[in-house]
Amino acid sequence: MTITPAQQAEIDAQRGETAATRRPTVAALEAVLYQALPVLDRGFIRVIDYMGDDAAVVQAARVSYGKGTRRVSEDRGLIHYLMRHRHSTPFEMCEIKFHVKLPIFVARQWIRHRTANVNEYSARYSILDNEFYVPAPEHLAAQSQANRQGRGAVLAGAEAERVLQLLREDAARAYDHYAEMLNEREDGTPVSSDRQGLARELARMNLSLAFYTQWYWKVDLHNLLHFLSLRADDHAQYEIRAYAEVMLDLVRRWVPLTHEAFEQHKLNAVTFSAGALAAVKRMLAGETVTQETSGLGKREWTELMAALGRDGN
Amino acid sequence: MTITPAQQAEIDAQRGETAATRRPTVAALEAVLYQALPVLDRGFIRVIDYMGDDAAVVQAARVSYGKGTRRVSEDRGLIHYLMRHRHSTPFEMCEIKFHVKLPIFVARQWIRHRTANVNEYSARYSILDNEFYVPAPEHLAAQSQANRQGRGAVLAGAEAERVLQLLREDAARAYDHYAEMLNEREDGTPVSSDRQGLARELARMNLSLAFYTQWYWKVDLHNLLHFLSLRADDHAQYEIRAYAEVMLDLVRRWVPLTHEAFEQHKLNAVTFSAGALAAVKRMLAGETVTQETSGLGKREWTELMAALGRDGN
Amino acid sequence: MTITPAQQAEIDAQRGETAATRRPTVAALEAVLYQALPVLDRGFIRVIDYMGDDAAVVQAARVSYGKGTRRVSEDRGLIHYLMRHRHSTPFEMCEIKFHVKLPIFVARQWIRHRTANVNEYSARYSILDNEFYVPAPEHLAAQSQANRQGRGAVLAGAEAERVLQLLREDAARAYDHYAEMLNEREDGTPVSSDRQGLARELARMNLSLAFYTQWYWKVDLHNLLHFLSLRADDHAQYEIRAYAEVMLDLVRRWVPLTHEAFEQHKLNAVTFSAGALAAVKRMLAGETVTQETSGLGKREWTELMAALGRDGN
């Protein structure tokens, strides 16, 4: 993670200011507010603001005049009930805003989640920093042979070295040439007085998808959980999952009851198709079921066996 | 407005609690937080929570590490610039949550604004209160003859009296029969032991669109301003405009710079079509332009003359 | 269902016109295009237009230059895979447009699905027809005692008669008074020349939630299936379920492979929480599990037993 001293001073200044509010507050989240939590080699996530807490979910579900909460056990039961039965609107009543620094190829996956608000650093308007992602050696994975959209074993030896060299050299050269084409010093004066400098909105196209961008991203709790159910999942690319895991931990700080219900009923839940359910019922009745007799496709059968912790053969 | 003592006590209890926060706070909005501001005869609007302030708009536009604000005049200029050039995403970075009590026919217009979060009081699950809207005499308008979707002069005399009588009697009778069909006391016991009571989800259909419902409604500042630009407008039905005007005043308390820019560039701005602009240019060049020579339709010409404060004949 | 001869003539005229197109067409859906399919006592659903078919889902998933389809078995496998793994965007590539006539209380539930396009008949602008919903005797259900949001046994005898009488009389009277307040004949002339007539936008508030409204509703296939997964479900109110079931049948005509995958992986699938899955695994290992030893709440345990077709005691 790279935060300059000036940036850190800005962050510290904001952390230093407190005010009184009548709004609900969450001490565990206030404790990390504005702090840059590192992700990948140079990225971060910062919580900038939040609205609501577990009680706000309950309050909205009950359309109450006050907090609407009763005993903890009742509130907890209600939140689990809402989560299990897909009553999603009360979770939309909480909102959170992040400042995220992330590689562009991660940003391209992330932005596909449309129900959120975004302000991205503009490379039309400003000059991007010389910062790009290079995977740690343990994340330098080979293409999976089993799954076209997945990773296999970690690369090693000469192949790994060569890949890292290419990634580093190409990115460094791309940035050098970006800077050369811009012909512009940090203070806006030209490097070479006999050149005009290419427009920023054009020069940026020489940068690769490994470069870091940053944005403010604001989302309601329901849509955040939906994002996390897809991106904190094993099928997600490691690099976006790294962000999702930090956010999942922030959700735990923010709305612990909702976090618990989410883990129970979404993240660690499984959905069985009509056919898979039928197979489970037959197994429970003592029958020996195989892929062939289950009527399921090979892939779904494998997934079912994995979910049940069984050897499918 | 009707708030029971128990409800008022809940509101007062929430108003009485304060806590320290590192988040931006807005004193002028905190001052009215949770309070029920009356609208129409029995409705209200309460601000339940908010996220961000004018500085948050600036912060997001600059993707800053701190507040991102500079001198007030610069921030003000930036906010006006963003508003004028339809850079709407920074305004999405602020969020507000309301508790609203409103007649069902108003709720039906309101809900058409889809980019918001809503939790409505459920008449499948609960019993609605015996509260319905009756227009004040000065809002008992005749059908406009000029505009099929508008109001004409205020009704008077016997006609007004008869209308008010019908509205009151039909609503009162509808509620009595609703209660009779439910056959249920407030504590859930049956009124008459020889009846089962009709399901709430069916009985409610006997109530009219004048009855009050309530909901939690949460929206970002950009979409709130879009709502207000349509609903605080003269073309909006009076009853929803009454709500919009209270919200507009709350926006002024919350984000005064944004409010000023909104009034300047949206609410009190006018849009001239290509043809209308051509007519204005000709007028500025000293030419006398009439509807016929302008090439505009009659209706647009009338609107243009009104915008310019001119007599169109 | 009530379609006037003039309306039927309009429908027939549109059904009579055919043209050549290069777009994908679906004969089974064309067969019922524009036809009013009855729902409830006076409502209907009509398919007005559609875009795409099963092949369009495949085409988008493969980002192909042509249809993108291969053998039927491969396409079917892909569609099942997409549905099972929540790859929802290819299903967004199909679109359908309905004309629906429905009671207002049903419309109020329906409109909560925000990712759709709607044009509703305007009661500000036009006069509503004298048509309201009265439940058939077999749908006149009592309030459920077990579930606050549900129906119990069907009302019978004097209670049923009284309820039907109240619903009919109150609606009829409400409409009579609506017409009286409007003071307007169908041709726009006043009934009584000594009255101005109340504005339509006000008079409508005397009508009850049982009155029929109508709208054009357009939605993509993914969001339609989400709607159906909630509204063709046992927990949905009967009246909206009646519409969902007709639409589900139209989906079968339109995109049979997608319909099959939807029934298999969504509509008839079950989701087991982490705790429920653990219980199932223990049962499969031969252990006797009870609610107490499962760690599940009573309600979730009952649901699990129901899903497994077991007696939970």
Add this chain to the structure above:
Amino acid sequence: MTITPAQQAEIDAQRGETAATRRPTVAALEAVLYQALPVLDRGFIRVIDYMGDDAAVVQAARVSYGKGTRRVSEDRGLIHYLMRHRHSTPFEMCEIKFHVKLPIFVARQWIRHRTANVNEYSARYSILDNEFYVPAPEHLAAQSQANRQGRGAVLAGAEAERVLQLLREDAARAYDHYAEMLNEREDGTPVSSDRQGLARELARMNLSLAFYTQWYWKVDLHNLLHFLSLRADDHAQYEIRAYAEVMLDLVRRWVPLTHEAFEQHKLNAVTFSAGALAAVKRMLAGETVTQETSGLGKREWTELMAALGRDGN
């Protein structure tokens, strides 16, 4: 534009198929259906499907049982009225689907329009083609000195040559190294048997933002027009404007009345703020108004003078 013979054959095959439909059809759009219309050096736009026409806008606005259209002049007047008064929902009743090939930096701007459906070619799953954007010499613009987010004069001579050389060489090298890291032939076999090949989802990060991607993009007419009002505008970056202009022409083919109303009331319209309107009124009254006496900021004054075709000094 680069379409392989196999791709062209697929396109031709789809163009060759016609079927009868009861749906509205638009001959002028059918004429270009599926054809790849070139944009930039290697990109294209293809219309894949569409729903509705000008009559469908009218039909929805009138919630009709048939087409709902009357005389052309009445339909035209209604469409202009709807556009002028921001009645946007009837325009949401038409839908169009495009297949677009575009540079990644253009895709990153485009995707910010959230109210659309997208399926993008997956570089996690597949290997990207060796195709990247190089600006034509006349679009190789310098950074604007007046506007941080804009272009100045066209680069010339040695500076232009050097920029083009850098853009070409860096992109070519990036692709070569991408291919080397993948270690995979088109048929999936390894190039070098002693390497595993880096996972596709990682290797892609070596490609620059100049590389072409492709997607299916589906949008309703209202949101398409909103996109065009921002992206067919002078303030838009040239490269995305090139796409917007092709789409604008397709809108003209598809819904000519709506296109005309859009040009009149949106694209070529101007919005005057409250302050700008006051200045115009004073000018119309014969007063000489300057920036200072107008009360407008410098920038807004310049924009006002430009809109009025006046010299602002």
